[in-house]
Amino acid sequence: MEKMEEQQVFDKVVEVLTPYARDKEALASVSLESDLLKGLQVNSSRLVDIVLDFEDKFDIEIADEEADQVTTVGAAVSLILAKQA
Amino acid sequence: MRGLGFQRFIGHLCLLPLGFLIILLMRFRGRYKLKHHRELRRRFKEVAASGDPILICPNHLTLIDSVILLWAFGSIPWYLFHYRGFAWNIPAVENVKTKLSWRIITYISKCVLIDRLGGAEHRNQIFSIIRQCLRRGDIFTIFPEGTRSRSGSVQVDDVAYGVGRIIQGVPGTKVLCVYMRGDQQDAYSAFPKKGERFDISLEVITPSSANKGLRAVRDYSRQVIEKLKEMEDRYYSRIGD
Numbered sequence: 001m002e003k004m005e006e007q008q009v010f011d012k013v014v015e016v017l018t019p020y021a022r023d024k025e026a027l028a029s030v031s032l033e034s035d036l037l038k039g040l041q042v043n044s045s046r047l048v049d050i051v052l053d054f055e056d057k058f059d060i061e062i063a064d065e066e067a068d069q070v071t072t073v074g075a076a077v078s079l080i081l082a083k084q085a
Numbered sequence: 086m087r088g089l090g091f092q093r094f095i096g097h098l099c100l101l102p103l104g105f106l107i108i109l110l111m112r113f114r115g116r117y118k119l120k121h122h123r124e125l126r127r128r129f130k131e132v133a134a135s136g137d138p139i140l141i142c143p144n145h146l147t148l149i150d151s152v153i154l155l156w157a158f159g160s161i162p163w164y165l166f167h168y169r170g171f172a173w174n175i176p177a178v179e180n181v182k183t184k185l186s187w188r189i190i191t192y193i194s195k196c197v198l199i200d201r202l203g204g205a206e207h208r209n210q211i212f213s214i215i216r217q218c219l220r221r222g223d224i225f226t227i228f229p230e231g232t233r234s235r236s237g238s239v240q241v242d243d244v245a246y247g248v249g250r251i252i253q254g255v256p257g258t259k260v261l262c263v264y265m266r267g268d269q270q271d272a273y274s275a276f277p278k279k280g281e282r283f284d285i286s287l288e289v290i291t292p293s294s295a296n297k298g299l300r301a302v303r304d305y306s307r308q309v310i311e312k313l314k315e316m317e318d319r320y321y322s323r324i325g326d
Contacts, residue, residue, distance in 0.1 A: 037202075044201070045231055045245040048299050064298055068205035 004084065006077060009058075013076050016053045020046045032074030039072075054080060089214065092192060093223075097168050099193040104161035106190075110149075111156045117267075118282045119157050128287050129158040129261075133170045138219035138255045141172055142248060142309050143263035144239050144317065145228040146273045148180065150265065153277075154226065155194075157265075157285055172224040175199045175211060177232075201231075212247060216254040227251065229309050237272035239264075239314045241307070246299075249306035252292050260309055262288045264316035284324075286316055 004012075014030055021027040022041040026034065036042045042050070051067040054060070054076065060083040062070075070076045096103075111117050119125065132139060143150055151174045155164075164171045171194075178198040181187040191198065199211050215225050231245030252258045267281035277283075290312055294304035 043243075045243065048246040048249075048303055052299055052303065062299070064302075067299060068209065071205070 004058075004081075006081060009077050009080050009084075010073070012057055013054070013073055013080070016050060016057055017042065017073070020050055030073060032072070032077060034073045036071060036073070036076075058084065060084065089197075089218065093168070093195065096171070096193045096195050100165055100168070100171070101161065103190070103193055104164065107152060107156050108161070111153065115277065116280045117153065117156075117277065118280075120282060120284050122157065125157055125285055125287070126159060126163075129170070130163070130167075132259070132261055132287070132289055133167065133224065135259065136222065138222070138258045139224045139261055140219065140248070140251060140258050141224060141226040141261045141263060142229045142313070143226065143265055144313050145230050145233045146237065146266065146270055147233065147277050148275050149277070150228070151176070151226050152194075153265065153283060154263065154285075157283070169223060171195060172226045173197060173215070173218055174226045175215070177201050208247070212250050212254065215251050219251070219255045219258060225251075229306065229313065233273040235273060237270075239310065239317045241310050241314050244306045244310040246302050246306045248309055249292075249302035249304070252305040252309075253302050257291070260290050260292060260312075262290060262309060262312045262316060264313060264320055266317075266320060284320060286320065288312060288316060 010032070017040060018027065020042045022043070026040050030040065034040055036047070037044055047067070047070065051062050051070060055062055058080050060080065062079065066079060070079060141154070143154060155171060159167070159170050173195045175197050176191060178200045181191050181198065197211060197214055200207055215227070218225055227248055229244050229248045230240065231247070234240060252260070263285060265283055265285045267277045267283050269278045269281055290308065292305040292308040294301040296304055
């Protein structure tokens, strides 16, 4: 898969998060610092689904321990970029 | 784990007064009744006697579901000699933190408090405790929906994946799926209505998955919640609603 730029990854990450984010206002002003649980109000039960969606969308594999690090949009983007490097 | 061993010891010592308190609340204050109580206890004893790691996974409608199940599954004398059968439970800390009496009661009734807003490290610590307890033969209750069902029925899409993580860490875990509903329980509530009569059904499954990692976690969790949904459908077809 072709390596994506940070902005492309960010856009795709937001696309994945959109159906899970309960705070649509926070989603409208989403940034790398946005916290998934407290900011976007993602249900913590859905984090596994989100990580698996990242795996499918970016064709990568994310280990359990790495999944725990995905707490902000920026953390997700960094992890995906690192996986694609 | 040493802390849990001490908690288990204190809980066992306090079993008689705690057990009578539970009976007082269930039978006299709540005036609750259980359908097929004797058969239910027989079935639970059978499951508990297997010696396998057992995770009890009930649906969740009231704050005292786990207490009702403790009352339903065994008598005080039975728990006294089979304390393993008195299942550990993981209530949310926000439900008990305000009152010292609640904290004491949860401590002696084998509860490990979880902070639902706690981070991954806290969650992993709790999962690790549960997995260690299961491996050493303790029985644990965890509500796969994570919280009381806001819709009043089992929502397959709302499953919390904690249950899958626990099963993944303890291969061969038997899951005792429990569907419990009071005759007057239309939606979720803090407590069941007075005089409530509970219908409880049990089914044991051993979740499996051909996948690894998080996909396996998702598979395990879904098998449990889908079984609960199936039991709920059977409950409604049985009562003709």
